[in-house]
Amino acid sequence: MGLGRFVTSFVSMHPAVAYTSRANAFRTDRDDRALHLAAFATVIGGAILAALAMARRKRVRGDLGEFILLETPTRNGSILAFRRRSASPTGPTVVIETGLLSTQAHFEWIASRLHNAGVSVVQYYRAGYGPSRKQQNDASEYSIDSSVRDLEDLVASGCPDPGKLFLVGHSFGSEIIRRYAAPDRADPRLAGLIYIDPSHPAELNHSDTQRSGISKLTSGIQSFKVGTSFGLGSLLSRPAWILALPEPVQARAYDEYADARLWQTGFREWSGIRQEFQAFEGAVSSVPFPCLLASAEQTVAADQVQRDLHQDLVDAHQYPSRLTTIPKSNHDSILTSRSHAHAVAEEILRFMSEITR
Amino acid sequence: MNRGIAGKVLDFVACGVVASYVAVTFWNQYPHHSFNRMRGADPFSLIPNWRFFAPDPAGHDYHLFYRLVDQEGTATSWHLLEIVAARNPFQTLWFPGRRDEKAAFDLASDLLPIITGPMPDVATTAPAFRLMAASMRSRLSADHPPRYPGFQFSLVRDSGFDQESEPEVLFASPFITFGQ
Structure with a gap:
């Protein structure tokens, strides 16, 4: 293993060790100013990181931009921030449901493309993300149905247009919109569902790839949560997916990514999702609406089980549901890469036109 | 006299450099590799890592x-x-x-x-x-x-x-x- 290099490493430490030894402890020419200054500089460094984290939190929670807060809290007591980019009042409306640990910026390519094509687009932050807040002092465990209730209340209050309604969900967000579309509670305007590389409630039990990733994902989220909670968010390097987003939303995306709220909320959600998915048995119930399912090529190429689960989701929906694969995309790039996201947007527009024809 | 002042200034600068180096080192030890923004500005890998062998020790x-x-x-x-x-x-x-x-x-x-x-x-x-x-x-x-x-x-x-x-x-x- 080339351990020879440690010989020189250890020898190089000798002067420092000798300086701190008992024989030198009471020398009159001993100078410990550097040590004290180092401790001071370390404290100052921590204070700067904490100040940056506080300023970032203020921006994430307080700087709404084009988003507005829902006037009344949802039945869960959540106060949701949402943005409606209206096109025609009688035309279709798309409501976007993000995945676990996602920012709204993730959907910027798709949302802009849909809006430019004349579709009204509603985006919102789930409770705990960005400026949205869950009920104060709510220490309860997360349940997927609580997010479904919030989505119902958001659609009821934030989507007044009478046109057809489509729900778009990425990853775990797909499970929320699938449950929303249950026959007993769906909005009568609902016309179709669009799943983008979706989660399937049976995936943790059926897919070895997903199952083996549980502990890695849990420890990864935990690590981000602890680091950002200690104010180290400013030390996070800017990931490639942020640099792939439209330039105007990159700063906001980084703020949300480096803020502890995203990781705290994500960890709470993941704990609840994991429990519910692991307890899932049987088949997904049939959904009385058509769907479009866009798989990321790398997701289904890497795991045949995942491909089968995607097909299973499509089979649970009404005609004319279909499955499409976005070439070369992966689970994240299907949203964050311009070319992949635009390919998805084109598929969505085609699907909506088939349904509303 | 001037030499004494110059020496003190040099001492202070040296202490400042060492202190900054220690502070930067301290705040860059969080184990997750994504918290490495400052390492991006460190092309000569001067910020040390506390892990003894490597960030991810080889097992094979x-x-x-x-x-x-x-x-x-x-x-x-x-x-x-x-x-x-x-x-x-x-x-x-x-x-x-x-x-x-x-x-x-x-x-x-x-x-x-x-x-x-x-x-x-x-x-x-x-x-x-x-x-x-x-x-x-x-x-x-x-x-x-x-x-x-x-x-x-x-x-x-x-x-x-x-x-x-x-x-x-x-x-x-x-x-x-x-x-x-």
């Missing part, structure tokens, strides 16, 4: 095997390509041969995520594969009998002295000609 050795293939397509048996040099005390002072082992290990580490990733077919276009193939071609071409126009190599991982786990063949290359 990699070995390269090859076999020669004749014009009829018949292959010889697999042979181990000797990369690891025998150790002696002098290597503590001078050990350039270590670079071969390190390069083979690093290339294997680069290739592994591609082999085990969603698109293993693209492994033969990866720089790590091409470097490996070129290196083996250069080593084998000098003394291979002319009736063998090419070779194939494989990458094997084992856990060294740990006898619990079996060696694992990670990758077998396609046929590679010496003339390429």
Whole structure:
């Protein structure tokens, strides 16, 4: 293993060790100013990181931009921030449901493309993300149905247009919109569902790839949560997916990514999702609406089980549901890469036109 | 007098540099590799890492095997390509041969995520594969009998002295000609 290099490493430490030894402890020419200054500089460094984290939190929670807060809290007591980019009042409306640990910026390519094509687009932050807040002092465990209730209340209050309604969900967000579309509670305007590389409630039990990733994902989220909670968010390097987003939303995306709220909320959600998915048995119930399912090529190429689960989701929906694969995309790039996201947007527009024809 | 002031200023600057270095070092020890923004501005890797061996200690050795293939397509048996040099005390002072082992290990580490990733077919276009193939071609071409126009190599991982786990063949290359 080339351990020879440690010989020189250890020898190089000798002067420092000798300086701190008992024989030198009471020398009159001993100078410990550097040590004290180092401790001071370390404290100052921590204070700067904490100040940056506080300023970032203020921006994430307080700087709404084009988003507005829902006037009344949802039945869960959540106060949701949402943005409606209206096109025609009688035309279709798309409501976007993000995945676990996602920012709204993730959907910027798709949302802009849909809006430019004349579709009204509603985006919102789930409770705990960005400026949205869950009920104060709510220490309860997360349940997927609580997010479904919030989505119902958001659609009821934030989507007044009478046109057809489509729900778009990425990853775990797909499970929320699938449950929303249950026959007993769906909005009568609902016309179709669009799943983008979706989660399937049976995936943790059926897919070895997903199952083996549980502990890695849990420890990864935990690590981000602890680091950002200690104010180290400013030390996070800017990931490639942020640099792939439209330039105007990159700063906001980084703020949300480096803020502890995203990781705290994500960890709470993941704990609840994991429990519910692991307890899932049987088949997904049939959904009385058509769907479009866009798989990321790398997701289904890497795991045949995942491909089968995607097909299973499509089979649970009404005609004319279909499955499409976005070439070369992966689970994240299907949203964050311009070319992949635009390919998805084109598929969505085609699907909506088939349904509303 | 002036010299005394200059000395004090120099002392202060030196203390400031050391103090800043300690502070930067301290705040860059969080274990998750994504918290590495300052390391991006550190091209000479001056910010040390507290972990003793490496960020992710190696748990396996990699070995390269090859076999020669004749014009009829018949292959010889697999042979181990000797990369690891025998150790002696002098290597503590001078050990350039270590670079071969390190390069083979690093290339294997680069290739592994591609082999085990969603698109293993693209492994033969990866720089790590091409470097490996070129290196083996250069080593084998000098003394291979002319009736063998090419070779194939494989990458094997084992856990060294740990006898619990079996060696694992990670990758077998396609046929590679010496003339390429």
